[in-house]
Amino acid sequence: MEPPRESEPVVTAGAIDIRLSNVGKKFGDQTVVEPLNLDIRQGEFFSLLGPSGCGKTTTLRMIAGLEAPTEGEITIRGKSVIGVPVERRPTNMVFQKLALFPHLSVFDNIAFGLKLKRTSKHEIRNRVSVILETVKLEGYGQRAISQLSGGQQQRVAIARALVNDPAVLLLDEPLGALDLQLQLHMQQELVRIQRASGTTFVYVTHNQQEGLAMSDRVAVMNAGRFEQVDTPLALFHRPASEFVARFMGQTNVMSGEVTAKNGNETHVSAQGLSFVLIGQETLAVGDKVLLSIRPERLNLTTQQDAKLSLPLLRTLFQGTTVLYTFGLPGGDELNVSALAPSDALPEAGQRVGLRWENDAAILLNRSPAETSSK
Numbered sequence: 001m002e003p004p005r006e007s008e009p010v011v012t013a014g015a016i017d018i019r020l021s022n023v024g025k026k027f028g029d030q031t032v033v034e035p036l037n038l039d040i041r042q043g044e045f046f047s048l049l050g051p052s053g054c055g056k057t058t059t060l061r062m063i064a065g066l067e068a069p070t071e072g073e074i075t076i077r078g079k080s081v082i083g084v085p086v087e088r089r090p091t092n093m094v095f096q097k098l099a100l101f102p103h104l105s106v107f108d109n110i111a112f113g114l115k116l117k118r119t120s121k122h123e124i125r126n127r128v129s130v131i132l133e134t135v136k137l138e139g140y141g142q143r144a145i146s147q148l149s150g151g152q153q154q155r156v157a158i159a160r161a162l163v164n165d166p167a168v169l170l171l172d173e174p175l176g177a178l179d180l181q182l183q184l185h186m187q188q189e190l191v192r193i194q195r196a197s198g199t200t201f202v203y204v205t206h207n208q209q210e211g212l213a214m215s216d217r218v219a220v221m222n223a224g225r226f227e228q229v230d231t232p233l234a235l236f237h238r239p240a241s242e243f244v245a246r247f248m249g250q251t252n253v254m255s256g257e258v259t260a261k262n263g264n265e266t267h268v269s270a271q272g273l274s275f276v277l278i279g280q281e282t283l284a285v286g287d288k289v290l291l292s293i294r295p296e297r298l299n300l301t302t303q304q305d306a307k308l309s310l311p312l313l314r315t316l317f318q319g320t321t322v323l324y325t326f327g328l329p330g331g332d333e334l335n336v337s338a339l340a341p342s343d344a345l346p347e348a349g350q351r352v353g354l355r356w357e358n359d360a361a362i363l364l365n366r367s368p369a370e371t372s373s374k
């Protein structure tokens with residue numbers, strides 16, 4: 001049976017800004033975007049998240065009008081935009097390469113599009129000054145682009161797109177070229193600007209941290225399809241597939257088996273670890289299951305308190321936390337994340353006790369055999 005998210009638009013409440021109905025794209029005979037269905041709400045910060053080559057940019061370019069879909073319908077604010085050229089769509093795009101005019105001032109860069117549209121000088125001044133405030137660059141109007149930091153240039157590019165007051169702002173990995181510190185800062189800035197302007201943002205990224213940190217909802221893309229469209233918390237805690245679980249960070253994916261049923265409890269066991277799933281009525285003893293166990297749901301403990309003790313293969317110090325990798329009897333590895341101790345890390349080779357709550361496992365799907373055809 002087809003899962004419902006493949007065939008029905010994903011929508012809950014609020015006015016719809018962008019609707020994709022069976023929108024697909026082929027380049028020659030290569031399908032890069034499978035027919036997609038999606039509703040993006042007015043004022044939403046929506047992200048397309050997925051690995052390189054999965055079709056994010058192509059999807060965004062179809063919304064912008066830079067690429068024509070091979071099939072399907074795109075509506076923005078209820079009107080079809082198929083055949084409508086880029087400049088007549090209520091959208092604006094910010095690219096990874098900013099394409100600012102280096103020889104023009106901040107003011108002239110932002111005013112450029114308004115001047116083309118023959119907006120009056122008075123109105124240009126007003127609108128640029130309001131938008132400079134939104135991106136927190138008041139007083140920078142007369143600066144040359146070359147006298148700005150990377151993050152400030154980024155904000156000029158966003159201001160230039162926002163000053164036209166688009167219904168929708170499309171952003172394609174706009175923070176990709178910045179260093180990590182500045183990326184984290186600009187993520188907060190972008191959310192602030194989005195909230196302040198009320199503009200619908202469609203944001204493309206391959207960085208799961210970025211997608212989770214900024215978005216109201218995220219579509220996780222894989223090979224031209226949506227794997228799951230959901231809130232960041234739901235993607236993290238209730239991934240619909242192994243792909244999503246793995247893409248949301250270093251999780252342990254393990255095959256297991258149902259060992260017992262007890263009321264609404266389903267007991268499962270996977271390579272010596274046992275868990276309890278709640279409310280999986282259709283599972284029966286002996287059924288095969290695929291489980292995701294996040295590293296931070298497993299804890300190190302003393303041998304007396306341990307449910308299991310395993311040989312430590314290696315440790316990876318990550319600052320606040322340490323990633324401990326253990327060897328399972330079957331040869332697989334098990335990752336455990338815990339707050340870093342202030343003294344020495346345990347030595348590789350020694351056995352360490354592990355414990356976990358019964359509900360630490362998430363059911364990914366019923367039968368690993370069903371999904372092994374990838």
Ligand SMILES: Nc1ncnc2c1ncn2[C@@H]1O[C@H](COP(=O)(O)OP(=O)(O)OP(=O)(O)O)[C@@H](O)[C@H]1O
Nearest residue numbers: 027032050051052053054055056057058059205206
């Ligand atoms: N103009 C084109 N002609 C032919 N193939 C293309 C064209 N544009 C994109 N593709 C192919 O379509 C697929 C999806 O590309 P797209 O740029 O949408 O990926 P992406 O998800 O944005 O990846 P990245 O994270 O690397 O930017 C890729 O396999 C790419 O090679």
Ligand SMILES: [Mg+2]
Nearest residue numbers: 056057058172
């Ligand atoms: Mg891209």
